[in-house]
Amino acid sequence: MSTHTLSVLVENSPGVLARVAGLFSRRAYNIDSLAVGPTENPDISRMTIVINVESHSLEQVIRQLDKLVNVIHIAELKLAESVQAELLLVKISATSKNRFDVDAVLETYGASIVDEGADYMTIEATGDAAKISDLLNALERFGIRELAQSGLVAIERGSGSLADRTLSTQSIPTADSGQADYQN
Amino acid sequence: MSKKMSGASSLVQSLESAGVDVMFGLPGGAILPAYDPIFDSKIRHILVRHEQGAGHAATGYAQVTGRVGVCIATSGPGATNLVTPLADAAMDSVPMVAITGQVPSVAIGTDAFQEADIRGITMPFTKHNYLITDPKDIPRAIAEAFYIAGSGRPGPVLVDIAKDALQKETDFVYPKELSLPGYHPQLEPENQYIKDAAALIAQSSKPVFYVGGGVIKSNASKELMQLAELVGAPVVTTLMALGSFPDSHPQHLGMPGMHGTVAAVTSLQKADLLITLGARFDDRVTGKLSTFAVNAKVIHADIDPAEIGKNRFADVPIVGDLKRTIAALIPAVKAEFAKNKADLTPWIASMNKLRATYPLGYELPKDGSLSPQYVIERISALTGPEGIYVAGVGQHQMWASQFVKYENPRTWLNSGGLGTMGYAVPAAMGAKVGAPDATVWAIDGDGCFQMTNQELVTCALNNIPIKVAIINNESLGMVRQWQTLFYEGRYSNTSLDSKRVPDFVKLAEAMGCVGLSCERPEDVDAIIKQANAINDQPVVVDFRVFRDAMVWPMVAAGTSNDDIMIAREMAPDWDSQEL
Incomplete structure (x- = not known):
């Protein structure tokens, strides 16, 4: 597999x-x-x-x-030849006591806080599957209340564009009749 | 030049521009606006009695003519009644366009009266489909639908049109060009693979042509004959390919598969090379896949790249139109043969011996009753290879594949992939419309016939004089055969009592047909001749046949082709064969 x-x-x-x-x-x-x-x-x-x-x-x-x-x-898109990222939004339990620890984790993973309250914070992070998974592991001890995760998006490395290379504007004459023998 | 008109008129003009000469349909509320301009159109519209009949008729028409068949129905139940014919056409790669009315665009999604999401429903078994809510999109959708249905690997396309799009005024412009960025069927085979295939053919000492329905779709019978005679290898034609290569040809071993001939099945099993042309390694042909043709290399030519490698690895894959592919193979093979050619003599001799030892045959019923195989054999003999034969699904279908002698492409129609009971009568109707000068015989079962016989009314009223042979064994015969073989003869719900009810002769007469009945072997020829002589009315013959006849040979489902049985508990005598 x-x-x-x-x-x-x-x-x-x-x-x-x-x-x-x-x-x-x-x-x-x-x-x-x-x-x-x-x-x-x-x-x-x-x-x-x-x-x-x-x-x-x-x-x-x-x-x-x-x-x-x-x-x-x-x-x-092979891993080595592309940039791949997922988006994670995760709501964790956070109190004034563990704020400092959370901040340290977020810094390590380049994640940011997008919403917070007295006893929770919602964190946004992007990255490949391994990084997101590691981040979730690191956040687990604070208590994960809810999480939402996007599918992976990816783009080729380098200056080229898939669309430029593949989109032909070739058009097909309808001839006079849709009953034309297209195969022969 | 654009012209102002209703969306409905735009639809009908688009169909005319696409070259449609006939369509099969039945009106209803949502499609009603389209039926007004249809009233004035030069397109012949044949009013069916059930939309399923319209769909299969379009299929029959398409299979006989090679053109795109057209059917039309209203929203909701009208559209869902087309589901079976669409699935059928998808499985057998039949070019077909279905037009359906849809509830007005503002009502879509509200569970409106006669609303069904037919685009959603038919996504899995249409080649493509459309939902049109703006009348300006109608001509383009119709033009694309015909192009997609008829090109590449043919298939059904559905165009669902909201009622308000039919009613609104629009500018009619039929597109001169189409832009389909995601659809580019590859017609031209790659030269390197042609060369590789030719090299394999020259090296092979046990090659077999495994020919599928693609040869008929691409009108490649002439090329196939040239290539087959050049190579000299045995030819087997699948259920969908019967007629693509003459049954009478000395290289022809018959049909492979579950009810194929011993020679055809064994040739694939023992071959060292399968020259696969427009066939798809269906489970009914391969039997247990892991034991299928284990020593054979495979050349697989098909227009659909997804068929190659789907069920069986291809040593040489060739994507392209078969007519071009075979035409390209001929000079390539000649060039290889100039260098070397393996000796096929022992291989051909052993296959010929198998064919001679195990011909298709049947035992006459000991009680003197009518043999179903005999009836079908006589219909073929008295009608000839120019006739068109259309079967339903079941025992009669297999007997029709075995005992009708096919010499020409597009003379054998059946529901091969989906196995749709009830296919025969409406498909025969479409076939007769497409080939009005041909004698068209529907060879049907008494079970199948009771599913769709209402289209005989359509035939009677529209001067479509088809002939129907009901092979009446008063059962769902194939299911009964399986119950005999695999369920200790416990005949659960397979007895139809159709020698008592209905009275098929009266039923035929009630529908405006000539109704005949035949129970004795000595009457068969006279009754077939009588039926063949009637050309101004549909004819139905109730052939009341022996109930316990079975289809042989047989490879039981899920077992290996090596375990083919020529009769109950009787395998071929392999020891006497040198393979």
Whole structure:
């Protein structure tokens, strides 16, 4: 079993998330996380999908995904060749007694306080899965009341852009008839 | 040039622009605006009696003509009645466009009257689908739908249109070009893989052509014949490929799979190379996958890259249109043969011996009653290979695949992947509309027939004179066969009593058809001839056959192809074969 991060450019059209999620569900592929958001191009959204490949090959998952008409491009982002981050919001118990200890932890992980009260604080942190996991471990002793975590988002290292390289503006003549023999 | 018109008129003009000449449908509230311009259109609209009939008719039309079949229905139940035909078309890669009405856009999501999320429902088994709420999007959606349905690996596309989008005024402009950034079917095979495949073919001493329905979709029968005769290897044609290569050809070993011939099944098992053309290693062909063709290398050519490696590793994957792929393989193989060619003589001899030793056959019922296999054999003999044969699902389907002699592509239609009982009558209707000069026989079971026979009314009223042979064994025969073999003959809920009720002759007559009945072997030929002579009315023949006939050979589900049985508890005599 291995984990892979796929960056999937999709048309920004209604239903596309359902199409992708439905495909994973009906073909029994395991999703660890899925994050969707806009890209620099308003017509295109990016889905970052972390999958666990067990009984299916990564290749098979990619090929099935690629059959969806709204899916424009799929790239695997390897850890070494990409920047990957998750967002964590975590509410912990905090009193005046342990404030100082919490601050020390937050400093170590570059996390910040985004909301606080007499007996709690809500912390925001970003980073890769390992860092987020370590931070949570470090915060555990203060008492975690609630947490919300995003799926992983990732982007290729270097100056290039996936969209630039892959988006063709190739168009298909409809000929005179939709009944044209497209195959031969 | 744009013209002002309603969304409904825009829809109908788009369908005309897409080249549609016929569609099968049934109106209702949400689609009603579209039916007004349909009234004036040059497109022939055939009013069905159930939307499922419209869907299968579109499939039948598409399979016979190679064009995109079209069906149309209203929202809610009209649309959900299309679900089975859409799933069926997806499994068998049939090009089809379904148009459905949807409740007005403001009502979507409110559980309005006759609202169903048909786009959501059909996502898993359409190649693509649309929900249109703005009339200006109609022409583009229709143009894209036809392109997507008919290109690449064909499949069904659904276009759901909100009622208000049909009613509003819009500018009609049919797009000259389409932009589908995520859809680029690869038609041209890669040269390197063609070369690799040719090299494997030249080295192989036990090759088999494993031919699937893709050869028919891509109209590649002529190319297949050239390549097959060049290589000289045995050919097996799957259930979806019958007719793509003539049954009468000396290289043809028959159909592989659960009810395939001993020679076809064994050739795959013993081969050292599978030349797989437009087939998908379905479980009904492979049997237990881990024991399938264990010594064979695999060349897998398919237009759908996701099929390659899905069930079986491909040593040489070739993505592309099969007609082009096979055409490219011919010179590449010739070039390899000029250098070397393995001797196939012992392999061909052993396969020919198997074919001669274990031909398809059947025992006549000892009580003198009518044999279902005999009936089907005679329909084939008296109608000929130019006829079109359409089956439902079950024993009669398997017998029709075994005992009709196919010589031409697009003459055998059945629900292969989904296994849809009730497919035959409406699909035969669509086939007859697509090929009005051909004799179209629906070979149906008494169970299947009772699911969709209402479309005979449509046939009778619209001058679509199909013929239906009901292979009436008064049971859900295939299920009964499994109960015989695997459930100690406990026939739970498989007896239909359809030799008593309904009276199929009267039912046929009530629907405006000629109804005939046949119970004695000596009457079979005369009745088939009588049916074949009627061309102005649909004909239904109730063939009242022996109840306990079984389909053989058989590879039981989940077992290995090596365990093929030629009759109950009877395996081929492997010791006498040198393989």
